[in-house]
Every structure is written in structure tokens, then in C-alpha cells.
Amino acid sequence: MSILVGKKAPMFTTKAVVDGDKIVEDFSLEQYIGEKHVVFFFYPADFTFVCPTEIIAFQNKIAEFEKRNVAVVGCSVDSEFSHWKWLQIEQSDGGIKGVKYPLVADASNSIAENYGVLAGEYDYNENGEIIFKGQPAAYRGLFLIDKEGVVRHQVVNDMPLGRxxxxxxxxxxxxxxxxxxxxxxxxxxxxxxxxxxxxxxxxxxxxxx
Incomplete structure (x- = not known):
């Protein structure tokens, strides 16, 4: 696992769902540089059990983050379409409807890999073919990024352990x-x-x- 504290947060441009129902093509954390602190957190997968408790808990406290001028951004290795679908389902039915902060799509696993939270790694088999060893999902990593884009705090939990x-x-x-x-x-x-x-x-x- 990478220790990113004191280093520039890895930047990216990818698809995301914002405001609970809008898919954007070119979401990036760079929009917050010079403007806001960022809490950027990873969760393993959509349509799971511990993950919605965390995602909804952040939404329930979103006013506390906003009054501190902090942007909250979530990320998993699911597609933007999976995020969108989950966001349309009522919380009483296992969905996360009502969550308004951005959920980033990392279908390539590259963002989780760059942040050091991918639960597995790419390797080669005996035929020289690229294979993935482990689970292609993210650990529960959380990164507090300052206005200069520098990581000032990080914590990583195993998948069963909510934050x-x-x-x-x-x-x-x-x-x-x-x-x-x-x-x-x-x-x-x-x-x-x-x-x-x-x-x-x-x-x-x-x-x-």
C-alpha cells in the first residue's frame, strides 16, 4: 500500500454521477484545487451491505462538511451506470437514493491502484498474459486532501470494517x-x-x- 501523506494526490479525469442523477464525462478533483479541501473515499462495490451505511452516513453529515468548505467525493470500481442505478433505488430497498455528492466511476481500477487501495494486483501468467490476482475492488481508503492538492491524512480499512x-x-x-x-x-x-x-x-x- 502506498503512503500518500505529504504527497500530491493522484489526479484523474473520469466519469462520475453528481447530484444523484447526472452522469458527467470529465469529473476531476482538480476542480477543487485552490478552492476546497476534499475528503476522497473509496468503497469496495455498489449494491453491497457495509458500503451504503458509509455512503449514506457521509450524506447525512454533508452540511457539516459544506460549512467547513470541504467537498466529499466517493469512488468504487463500478461503472457510472451502476452508480446511477443504485442512486435511483430507495434506501429502504437497499439503495442510496438521496446521496448528492459525486460518485466516481473507476471501472479500469486505475484510480484505486494509483491511491494504493486496490485489493489485488496485475501480473503475468506462464503464457505471458496479463492476469489479475486478488479481488478487483478497493479497500475502504479515505484521503483528506488540502487546497494545494496534497494528501494530509489517510486511513485504509479492510472491506468488512466501516469507517x-x-x-x-x-x-x-x-x-x-x-x-x-x-x-x-x-x-x-x-x-x-x-x-x-x-x-x-x-x-x-x-x-x-
Missing amino acids: SVDETLRMVDALQFHERHGEVCPADWHEGEKAIIETQDSIASYLSN
Whole structure:
């Protein structure tokens, strides 16, 4: 798995479904550079079980991300048509209708591969033919990208393990606080709590309280 923290996020142009029902041909994260922070997350597949709980949980908190000027973007190795179909199905019937943030189509697996979350790899068989070993789906990777296009936080879960949207918001708050004030955020820091100025004295003072 690649460690992308501190590096430029891999860019791409691909198809996506936006606003819950519109297929666009040339979606790219580059549109957010200089404008917004981005939470870019991968999920294994459409029409599954854990994935809709995460996708809908992000939608339920989308106002919290928007007030922080953060774009939320989801991605799986499914086609744009699969995304669109799932978005038309009521949540009570196993669908994700009502989700409005973009869902990116990565049918070639290239985006997941570039982000280091593809659950498998391409190889050659004894005849020299390209084959895929493993599962052609994405682990539950999440990347917090700043306005300069640099990855500042990443977390990757195995497929059975759902993520915490509240923890994602906490990391957004920590990054934006650091960007505004230059102070660093200790363990379990939340907005409004004391942070640390990076000197030995300030760290010792914080730990003694």
C-alpha cells in the first residue's frame, strides 16, 4: 500500500454521477484545487451491505462538511451506470437514493491502484498474459486532501470494517485549525480544545495538565 501523506494526490479525469442523477464525462478533483479541501473515499462495490451505511452516513453529515468548505467525493470500481442505478433505488430497498455528492466511476481500477487501495494486483501468467490476482475492488481508503492538492491524512480499512464519519470531521477540524493557527493538535483533539505550540516547554506544560 502506498503512503500518500505529504504527497500530491493522484489526479484523474473520469466519469462520475453528481447530484444523484447526472452522469458527467470529465469529473476531476482538480476542480477543487485552490478552492476546497476534499475528503476522497473509496468503497469496495455498489449494491453491497457495509458500503451504503458509509455512503449514506457521509450524506447525512454533508452540511457539516459544506460549512467547513470541504467537498466529499466517493469512488468504487463500478461503472457510472451502476452508480446511477443504485442512486435511483430507495434506501429502504437497499439503495442510496438521496446521496448528492459525486460518485466516481473507476471501472479500469486505475484510480484505486494509483491511491494504493486496490485489493489485488496485475501480473503475468506462464503464457505471458496479463492476469489479475486478488479481488478487483478497493479497500475502504479515505484521503483528506488540502487546497494545494496534497494528501494530509489517510486511513485504509479492510472491506468488512466501516469507517467513522465523525472521525473524518475531527481530522478536517484538526487540519483546518493547524492551517489557521500553526498550532498542532494532540491526541483526541476536538474543536475548541487546547492545542500545542511546538516547543519543548509547551509540550511539557500540556502533558503536565
